[in-house]
């Protein structure tokens with residue numbers, strides 16, 4: 001198998017190549033004057049299985065189209081099979097119709113990847129594991145939350161994990177039990193009209209050093225609200241860990257203003273001001289199931 005970085009893989013492609021004993025290559029990338037992406041495969045892949053690695057965090061539409069073009073380029077160059085490793089899957093949060101007339105965006109994206117000819121896919125911490133069934137080939141979910149949590153706990157000495165919404169509570173609670181920590185959750189409600197958050201269930205009490213754990217941070221609103229709640233409930237300090245640090249706009253400032261000391265994340269997206277944990281090992285394990 002040859003691992004090929006498409007445009008945005010932040011070292012995970014190289015990490016996976018090393019751990020699976022595969023060669024690593026890149027695409028050349030350019031942007032045409034009109035904004036269209038140009039990619040060119042810089043490797044001989046004739047007769048090989050090719051693993052394309054592409055995160056879709058910044059400029060998701062572009063990254064998605066580049067991935068479709070990369071599949072086409074790999075087959076054009078004679079690849080036997082084309083697989084995908086997606087560090088961050090865009091559009092995963094629209095996994096159902098919330099209001100009439102909307103698409104199931106996750107389904108549209110995963111169907112298009114399968115229809116492009118990609119036969120196997122590994123996705124690091126998709127919003128919900130079940131949505132990978134929209135991909136009609138083999139799909140593997142790379143669970144990275146627990147290793148990010150364990151490293152953040154080891155560094156901060158946290159004694160309690162907090163899930164910032166009920167959807168993530170089951171998972172956070174199981175991780176807390178395995179790490180021998182207490183846990184609780186907050187229930188939030190997000191307005192479908194303006195995206196504003198309101199609290200449905202707060203924390204009864206929090207003590208010591210608390211770690212808020214979520215799959216991703218986008219605008220920072222969710223973890224900022226959870227941090228304020230944890231401090232109000234008695235936590236002496238609050239840190240945050242999430243797999244995908246999108247940190248859109250003034251998210252970092254918002255999180256800091258809410259009393260958070262440190263933000264931990266994974267190398268599905270890099271941020272020089274946060275503590276980044278390498279999850280190539282988890283990805284390599286998932287990808288190893290592709291190799292016959």
Ligand code: R5P
Nearest residue numbers: 215216217218219220221222
């Ligand atoms: C939602 O279900 C996710 O797990 C995250 O909690 C959410 O996407 C975070 O978004 P934001 O940082 O914009 O509040």
